[in-house]
Amino acid sequence: MDTTAQLDPTTEQPLAAAPRLTLAGISKSFPGVRALHDVSLSLYPGQVTALIGENGAGKSTLVKIMTGIYQPDTGTISIDGQAVTLPSAHAAFGHGITAIHQETVLFDDLTVAENIFLGHAPRSRFGTIDWRTMRKNAREVLDTMGAGHIDADARLRDLGIANKHLVAVARAMSIDAQIVIMDEPTAALSLKEIEELFLLVEFLKSEGKAILFISHKFDEIYRIADRYTVFRDGEMVGEGLIRDAGQSQIVRMMVGRAVDHIFPQRKAEIGAPVLAVSGLSHPTEFDDIGFELHRGEILGFYGLVGAGRSEVMQAISGITRTSSGTITLEGKSIMPKSAADSIDAGIVYVPEERGKQGVVIGLPIFQNISLPSLKRTSKSGVLQLAEEFALARAYTERLDLRAASLSQDVGTLSGGNQQKIVIAKWLATAPKVIILDEPTKGIDIGSKAAVHGFMAELVAQGLSVIMVSSELPEILGMSDRVVVMREGRIASIYDNKGLDAETLVKTAAGIAA
């Protein structure tokens, strides 16, 4: 791109010198998935480059390549014009590349000073750690950053997330890192903390650091970024100076794609309302949620990560409690106090965290599938193995599961097949409403198509589906209506007729359409 010096109209400083870090022609594949294809990225000293893209666009993979955790299949990495390899996280650290993650990866039980100097602590004559110098240096680093309020002797556990970020930055300063990657650093911060973080970014810029800033929030990007790079489906689709690009232009780059996946055609009769939620509130996660779900309908829930979609669904399915509001199923008011209550009532929640909340690894396939249905497959509390196998067989074959036997441990299956088990187990309870939270996250394209086909089949049989998804094509391809949530509230509800991706992204990010 342009490496010729340009003048920034506000500061009259040269904006682009030679890039500090250049990635060129980077590709990376995993079994069955092409994560990155021939992407390039340049970071400039004293500038913030925003990396923009949907979930699954390849941003995290790129960060992992830059920090030495993954090795690229092809492509070159150069720092100040010199080609380098980053075979390990330690090597990346040695080249002055450091990353600050959404949830910082520091050590909770060590002090602030220990965290800053871990691995490069000052030594005394005898080779032991020179604690006095270490504390002094830690205080100096914190002071230069304007973070003198942090006690160098405090345990990290006792600090808030914003201060933990500051410690992570102090660590970067202490190794004289020239390249700082910030991966959604504001996701867990309050507005005031975000402001403090921005001051810090300004400070890092003034120190001549090259910064990569990853965020889904456009206001933040426009506030602090100098440049942008847009990724879509593992490819770089655009880059430039942020002041030359309008928001609509960037949104279009993010979502405008060739349709690579045909969604199933369906002709479900949309019937009477089945589920009505009104005024549902939680002390911290969401507020005044109200919507209706009809028979045979797929209702999409779109929003940024952290908008409160999963929390609402977990409240409807009895896993978390609410402070107020009503849930009405087929005209009857219900208030589930546990997942068992909501399953009995006919509402099931298929969770997003497949490994943690979905499957029980260690138990065989058939026992996983029968677990929520044990009341039906047992007689007065006594197991009926034949019925369990029959139930498991019926649903695994409908979902086209690939497994050697039904007694196989689910831990031995691929992610896509585990997801089929997760859907099968809740479907086997014969629910009226099924809530799918990110049903195709992290699974291969073949399994995705199977899940989508199956959803169409379900609504054709008169079931009602709520689908929480962060993938725009999935939302637009599958939903009858789309609820967009932002910061714990419903921002808007759209009919999916002529609805476009840009409208959804703008509503979710809070940009006036």
Place this chain on the structure above:
Amino acid sequence: MTDTPAPRHIPDRLDTPLNSAIYSWEALLVAVAVAIFAVNSFASPYFLDAWSLSDLTFNFTEKALIALAMALLIISGEIDLSVAAIIALASTMMGMAVQAGAGTPVLVAIGILVGLGCGAFNGLLVTRLGLPSIVVTIGTMSLFRGIAFIVLGDQAYKGHPSSFAFFGQGYVWWVVSFELTLFLVAAVIYWFLLHRTSFGRRVFAIGNNPVAAQFSGVRVGRIKFILFCLTGLMAGIASVLITSRLGSTRPSIAQGYELEVITMVVLGGVSILGGAGSIVGVVLAAFIMGLVTFGLGLLNVPGIVMSIFIGLLLIIVIALPIVWRRVRRERFT
């Protein structure tokens, strides 16, 4: 992933039940039991005698009764270290009742109810307050036995009614003791509960993944509470048997039993991390522990050496199943 055309028939299981039984932990335990039995027969001329063998069972029946419930508790991912202290407290309460002139039925009821109450107390602390069971039961271990010490000091309660002696000293038929009969009946009940009921299935699910179990509609807290109650109940029953067998109560009664109970459970193949195990294994492990301690006793090995042996056994049996599962996994996958 393979791309075989769908729909495809998936078999229920690949391994035949016989084949998986041969390569099971329980099969190994049977072999160990036979070997120790053979060694004992050679080592002592007094071993192979109906009354000797009957005496042998008294070495383990009381602890093994608790081990049955403890197995379920450990499979669910919890533990109860207070069982020996529950025995002491229940026994002390029965002793007080004796002093007040209570008859045998009242004594039995007190022993069982105190056990159940202590178990419920542990269960409430763990499930309602969300405290880790290892900490809670270390605390109640001191608490329950502490109460027994305060009540008794260095005294002992004696003078239980003669009909009370049947539970720990009586025989149902020939050399078959009441204790052994009770243990075998309880073993069948617990086997059925763990392996043949939906309750038992939920216990396994909780032990493997409590979050997914909760999301699947398993009432995790309620089931764990019931398991603590059952463990307390079994400790109460064991207290009745021991008090009846000894005919007296001292505050140091059943000291150190909790470790032998847990050794039995782990030797029986129950994963100390939760999620796996079987009642058949625990029953076999109980017999093995009885055979070993009785065999060492016949050879005049002093008690302190036996406790070294129990300690070593505990370490070995925690290591061995892990190695064994690794071997199995390599063979079957």
